[in-house]
Amino acid sequence: MSKVEALRKEIDKLDAEIINLLKKRVDLAKAISEIKKEEGHPLYDPLREEKVLKRIKKLALKKDLSLNEITWIYRKIISLCRKAEGENVKVAFLGPAGTFSEQAAKRFFFNAAATFMECPSIPDVFRAVAVGDADFGVTPVENSLEGSVNLVLDLLLNSNLKVFGEIEEKITHNLIVKPGTKIGEIKMVISHPQALAQCRKFIEENLHEAKIKECSSTALAVKIAKKIREAAAIGTELAAQIYGMEIIAKGIEDWPNNYTRFFVLSKIEAKPTGNDKTSIIFSVKHKPGALYQALEVFAKKQINLTKIESRPSRKKPWEYLFYCDFEGHKEDSPYNEALKELKKRCAFMKILGSYPKAQ
Template identity: 55%
Template sequence: MSLATVKPLRIVFLGPRASFTEEAALKIFSDSGAVFTPLPSIREVFRTVENNDADYGVVALENSLEGSIGETIDLLANSNLRICGETEIRIKHNLIVKPGTSFNDIKLVISHPHALAQCRNFIESRLKNARVEPRPSTSDAVKEAVENSGVAAIGSELAAYVYGGEIIARGIEDHRDNYTRFIVIGRNALEKGVGMKTAIIFTLPHRPGALYSALEPFALRGLNLTKIESRPIKGKPWEYLFFMEFEGYERDERVSEAIEELKRRTTQIKLLGSYRKVP
């Protein structure tokens, strides 16, 4: 096959441009000559990959301060796509303005609600006289701030670069240990990365000890669980599914035995794939 006939990977991610999700997508795929396209919602990312209009999608799974992204887990439960890889991004917030703007000029601070909450101490100490308003995303906020005088946005260094903003304060987040995990969704696991995790979703019979029984096969085989949480099942009030990740490859003997035993103890189980972390 000639190089001219090799099509670049098509990557979609939750936009807009210069979002933290784009940073994650670039971290994973920037060395592959991929074509990147922002989309307006997590649901649209899933739909585009499901329809084969993209090879992979990148969406957030959880934040170390705010917790899991429920919509991502819900869509995984109802999609035929698999988790193909993961990475994490340290969330570094910066104060970004139209070039030439000083602290004394700032009358309005805008950003995504999570970013505003994560920079509360900085806002209250350095910008206590400014109004604070939420925006749909940090990228939208940066674009707006750069286009208007007296407005400051909290966003990423990438957003400042893309939209031509000036960073007048860096690392303004209250907690430095602020990370977001992003997953790659698709059909084929990425070959790059380190380590190996497997993810599953399952439901249980409503009886005492059901969750204990479900976890026992993994404990007996020394498999380390790295994440487990419950999510409400849409349309079934007070019924829940469980999303679980653990170390190991789905075809390893210990892992496959644990999954087979789990199948006998659950009412439904879905294997979401085994995948590596791109450091």
């Protein structure tokens, strides 16, 4: 037997051991899922997943193994275990298929054995989770260029759903056409008004003679463009794949630092991870210094506010609600003490949720 053949036999033995260990891991995961079902706990636990990956990365570093490759392998192992458990997480997103919302949802639930369901509107995403048709919902809440999605803020005020997580998705716009179409043949450009506005410079320089047509989403634009000769859509890479279209220009947005923040909605609350955010809504009495006194709570406890904005309360003219995000989890100190003190100083306060910061 040659030295190479001897070493290959050792590799074969190791492969057999790896398969046996994977089977043991799957069996343990099944046992845990049965206990969770008996005790009424949710099967999906992203916090546990992050802890596993964090620990594995440390072990990989000690053995001088590629972090990216090991992380990819373990994500697949986690996915294998979830499928064996019979876990099937239902995730609602703002459709149609191929939107940035779907891209964000699939990235967040990358390792889950998930079924994705498209909803025609943002209220329908909230409704799907509220009535139990979906376990989670993904909806845009804020764009780095355009600001907040006011409808989502209003729905959060009246909903019992919790913010379970957040996703930051880089917005990359692409010029999408029927396969074989050249840029000089394009006579119509279709997309969502925001996407058209964010690609104005590219359109003026390359498609200044083309007719502009607005529609309700970038994914719908791709769907429409597929049916019209000499038309192009501005949309996602995912939409191009779904509808069998071709991207002839990538990254055509005027501003490269364009991100949309999405909320993951659920009936369950996220556990502390040590790297969290909390979102709240509050209002103060209409008197001098009331807002200062409310915000003083955070300053005294050295809590970093990452966002604050006002919205009309719609109850009285010129009465406002304040939407605020801060670093920390509501169950941890000093954040829980700050919230108790804030409640005393406010006319109204609602905690929307504490959740892991976007990765």
